Amino acid sequence: MKPAPNNGNSRWRIAVGLGSCGIASGAQALYDQLAKRADPQRVQLEQTGCAGLCHQEPMLELYSPAGDRFTYVHLDLAAVDQILDQHIGGNAPVEKYLLRGDGRADGVDKFLSKQKKIVLQNCGGIDPESLEASLAVGGYQAVRNMIGKQTSAEVIAVMTASGLRGRGGAGFPTGVKWKFAADAPGAQKYIICNGDEGDPGAFMDRGVMESDPHRVIEGMIIGGYAIGATVGFLYVRAEYPLALKRLGRALEQARAAGFLGRNILGSEFSFDISIREGAGAFVCGEETALIQSIEGERGSPKMRPPFPAQKGLWGCPTVINNVETFANIPWIMLHGAAAYAGLGTEKSKGTKVFSLAGKILNGGLVEVPMGITLREVPASWKCRWASRCGRFWKTSAVAVPRAGRSRRCRPAGRAAAAFPRICSARALTTRTSPSWGPSWAAAA
């Protein structure tokens, strides 16, 4: 997590983690209690999303007027009073709830140390319902830099050069897909964000949509500009009510600020996004089924070709990308294709977000560079957990982006040997045919 400054604030600032994970462990009650008890003259109370440390929830970040940052974890209602009285009142941190640094028994440091945050850059650091908060950390800067200054072909060239591949699982190169759609004839083109995350145990996209919705929208705007689309759809499963609420709010804010709608930022480019809720079918994460679902038909897949990039929504060229793919895009536009291509392996660039669940100590979201070994992803979990409970790490069932090869089980013993690199070149390229993979798996 990156240290956030206190914005030159003379007040204390408290940010409570109110993602689904935080709320499920009681963070809303904490927030309400803080709102009731804290003196607004002295304390500025904010909400934020999921910082990835779901196993530490409910948690909050406290920023002193001097700019020091304290992370409080595993909180309860009694902690609220202690933090207000003892820390803010008496300037003495409440040790009991403090997330300590080195030597912490459950190895949070190790959990964080291998990470490189691009997609999750702002998650847990900003208020997901505030456009200002997003702007303050560079939100929509990529759109500002792009519109009127870069042609769509240049944007596509950046994507191609970055080596970004679809994060839904199929791993299709994003730049190539965009080029197909940009080159396809047709006056009307569409861009769709696939937020129909339905795999058991997966919650990466939920974390991003709930914690940094503007980033996803910004990625879609860039995609729309690149392929020449005027309309975008955010297809999000109805089981993610908080993500839907925050995305809806973010869309309104972006529209009011001129990032969406007619003549964006005074340019010729017009683009708007609306939300479509999925009704709970796993298969609607597959791109052709998703398109049918948006069209109002029964969600079932179609034969390809024609691919959606040629003939998609209502027969028009359509690009479907996964939430995480879109969330990578603003960073690539700001930092350049080379910076992104510098991360990861030869064939798989950048980082990948994983959701860790099951029998581990440190469940949550991690973002690691492609090519890291499976053992390194969860860092401390295996040994810690085994020593604590006397059990053995048997497998990380389920797995990692392997096109068309999801849901694999890997034994722990082989993790290092037979499966040395997650998302290695092989991992993302073992697609058997051009019939690209599943798209809940969201194709590229």
Next chain:
Amino acid sequence: MGSGGMIVLDDSSCMVDLARYFLSFTANESCGKCAPCRLGTQRLLEILTRITEGNGTEADLQTLEEFAASVKSASLCGLGQTAPNPILTTLRYYRDEYVAHVRDKKCPAKSCRALLKYSIDADTCKGCTLCAKACPVQTITGGPKKPHVLDYTRCIRCGSCLDACQFGAVHVE
């Protein structure tokens, strides 16, 4: 799963049951458009259920493998194409667990209820009667301070006695 969800399991998780769980998920979620997925996932689920209930045979393992390969290659979309993966990979890396289920009728992870056999160790049992009180089907007999006996023919394998015992006298195989 394919997009980056990682579920960690330990030695109390049965890999056959895990495959059955994933197949029940994909069988439920199959849209029904193409036959390999609609029918194939159902048949695979039936075989796996049979194995976890102790009615599997060694021939089932080969059928599973062949069938899984067909569903994988013949399905229309990614749902069907990846649905058999949990079977193929668990068969590849944890075949011994399948063999234990079909040949020895045992679940090494002690998770498949139908294959469990509870017993009470007479030497360790203190005759505290807690297990007999906890048993919902009165299959444990014995008086205070006398070793208790569990009649496993009537046992429903609920595990209540195991939870109740303070002395580690209840054994599960």
